[in-house]
Amino acid sequence: MNIEAPGVEAGFSARMGSPDRDGSLERDGWLIGRQVLPAELVRRVRQPLVAALQAEGLVEPSPAGADRVRWTGGVEDARRHRNGSGVTTWYRDELVFLPLVQDGHIRRVVEDLWGRPSLLWANTAAFLKVPDASSPDRSEWIGHADGWQDAGIGGPGDHFDLWVPLTDIGPCEGSLAFHTGSHRERADRYPRTSHGVGPVQVADEGWDVAGYAVGDAVLFRPDIVHSSAVNTGPDLRIAVVFRGQAADLPLPPAAGMSWDRTQAMSTTESCVLALLATRPDDGWTYRELMFAFAPAGMVGRYLPLPSPGQLSRSDVLSQAVDILMARGAITRTDRAARYDGAGLHSYFLTEAGRQAAEEWLATPTRLVAELMTVVPLRLALARGGSADLAGMIRSQLACLDHLEESAHQRPPGEDGIRRSWRRATVRGCRDVLATAGSATIDR
Missing domain, CATH: 1.20.58 (Methane Monooxygenase Hydroxylase; Chain G, domain 1)
Structure with a gap:
């Protein structure tokens, strides 16, 4: 049992530039990064979510500090915005977290702490933890090990979660709780409490918790048993989790398309560039690209279909085109109106895109x-x-x-x-x- 206090660290604590050289992540299953992200950037991605909650009268500034948000809603409000619905879904779908991702901040933090080149998946999620008095359903507090990594290639140790608090958090104010080392033993030997991880459970059941400030992050293996601690305070806890894998493994269809424009290009992105290189003067319309990625198309006949429930080919292609535009690898121009009066966009390679296509093919x-x-x-x-x-x-x-x-x-x-x-x-x-x-x- 371990609650972080002055001079006591839960898990292994590292700072930027101090990768996990002694294997603490493999041993403990989780790793704290102190002040590894620019605090102002974290506040920037927090602001739209807080503004959305303020518009509904559910939060207000906290007297406890500028990086805390006081919850003023009730049980029904919390149920409406529980994880996977309400404002958390909007936050994910509108890519509000993009400033943390697109220029490589998150990936570099992972690589610096883990010591391995990494690739991000697209399954980012936001999580709210309301004060205990307003919690609508305590059954969501069951300790668990993740399963999303099962759709990847490689083992759990080749995948990661990076949990980023968007507000200051005390150890028992909705923080993450871990059973240190549980990934090395059978997970079902560990308590899966349904009544929340509070101070009593930390003491009696062996959970480890810590407090965090804006700018901190927690890197952990997806197969470690973890949960969220009961929020015993009056403030709302807001966090976002990023997931990914080691870069020496191929990205599976389940990974989707990361918005990190500094990350190595995916096979889908490279295929789009190579397709455009086959007609550098005429360009390709999006419809033509879709035909090429269809099961009988030039690309689709070789690449396997995504598994059921994962992104469709059209979703992956659409994201790839958008990301390539953001990278500056392709441009879009209006094509002359067709006989039916419908105007179409054509995509062309930039010089950077042409070089990237040639490099991928070679x-x-x-x-x-x-x-x-x-x-x-x-x-x-x-x-x-x-x-x-x-x-x-x-x-x-x-x-x-x-x-x-x-x-x-x-x-x-x-x-x-x-x-x-x-x-x-x-x-x-x-x-x-x-x-x-x-x-x-x-x-």
Whole structure:
């Protein structure tokens, strides 16, 4: 049991520039970053949410400090704006948190604390914690381990949550509570209290809690048992959570499209650029891009469909186009009115976009899981444009030599079926390259 007090830290505390070199995140399951985000930027993304609540007469300035918000609503108000509805849904859908994401602030905090290159998913969420007297449903306070990472590639240790408080929070004012180290043992051995994590539960059930100021953040593994502490104070707790994964793993469809324009481009973004490169003078309309991403299209025939309940192809494509515009990789111009009088937009590459497309096409795929999807896709897009197809094939073959060597080794914990799959996938990719290059490479 641990409640943060002067001289006592719950979990491992770090500051910007002090990555988790001693493996504290792996050991404890959570890591505190003190003043790792610009406080003024955090206040900026808090203000629209507070203004929306003020417009309904539910909050007012708190006498306890400028970074606190006094809750004046009741139980029904709290129920209407509970997590996943009301103002929290609006906050997510309107991308109010964008200033923290688009220029890489969140990703850099994760990388600095974790010590691993990272990619953000799009499943950002805002969370409110009203004072206990106004709480409509205590059953939501059940301790749990997350499951969103199951839709990703890799293990729980390859994924992360970054919890960012938008208000100052005391240890028992709606703070996060953790069962330190629970990710290393069976989660069902730990209490899953349905009556809230308050001071008594912290003392009796082994929860660890801490207080936070605006500018702090908490990095934690999604498989650690966690909950929110009871809000014993009079002020509303506001926080937002960002999720993501290690950058050395491919992004799954469930990841969606991150709005971090400094983050490495996703496969979807790169495909859009490579498509535009096939018709650099004429451009592509959004409808034409949609056809290319359809299951029978130039891109869609190679990339797997998103799983049920995840983003559709049109959602992913729309976000990719918007992000590429924000990156300055593409431009949009009005196309002359068609015979039916409908005007259309056409998208064209900028010089930066052209260079990014060429770099993506020329870079060999090093992930076995993408050899039979991304490699054929790149070959098809290269043939449709002016890329150096022969050079692409040579560099990918050289990469396969290394992958084939590692495919014959047996990493710890890997069974024979997966090892056979890796070898077969490498061989299959060689066949694809041989077919694509038979009329191209002078043998």
